[in-house]
Amino acid sequence: MNNLGSPNPNFNNFSYFPDHNIDHHQHQSSEFELSDYLLFDDHHPGFDEDAYSSQSKASSDKIIMGGSSSGATSEKNNMRKMKMEVGQRFAFRTKSELEVMDDGFKWRKYGKKSVKNSPNPRNYYKCSTGGCQVKKRVERDREDSSYVITTYEGTHNHESPCVVYDYYNHHQQQMPQNGWTLQPNSSSSPPSSSSS
């Protein structure tokens, strides 16, 4: 993984661990750590999480890159492509016992698939905020099931609900600190408020 340190500027309200914290060979204390992250965007088609997580070539990348493909596509097919063309993709790998990271957004699970060559199923989530088309895929690393590979696709068109919480915290100081950065769902020790 060589493209570390390229946080996606379009990924709203998403914070990144600094490079020196990214070392998946030195996990010691925390039950969760960000180990790797990848940025996929229209200008770097070579970086595809499928290439990262498997040897198989995926079709979704082509779908994103190619706005209009064959032309002989059905309306439904076009709809699919439109849905896919929601923005950038960003994948990262974390060491965590929990699969679902609480990144501050509200996700709705819409599918689950067993993946070939992987004992672990892949889960599909959509942002449940109305009008937001961001999706994410969550699956365990096939080579080391203690790692979770999360792939985000698209850009949120709204603020993270936890930003509201942060705002509320600053002004009311009553709500429990709800760190919205990468953290396991049930974690009670979020990284200290990351918003400056």
Add this chain to the structure above:
DNA sequence: CGAGTTTGACCTGCGC
């Protein structure tokens, strides 16, 4: 009762 999850079916693209 509404929101979220589960899960089997369906659709599409790709490789052979």
Add this chain to the structure above:
DNA sequence: GCGCAGGTCAAACTCG
């Protein structure tokens, strides 16, 4: 053209 694999849909189900 066929089969496989990945991704999505949607009805049924669960939970608060």
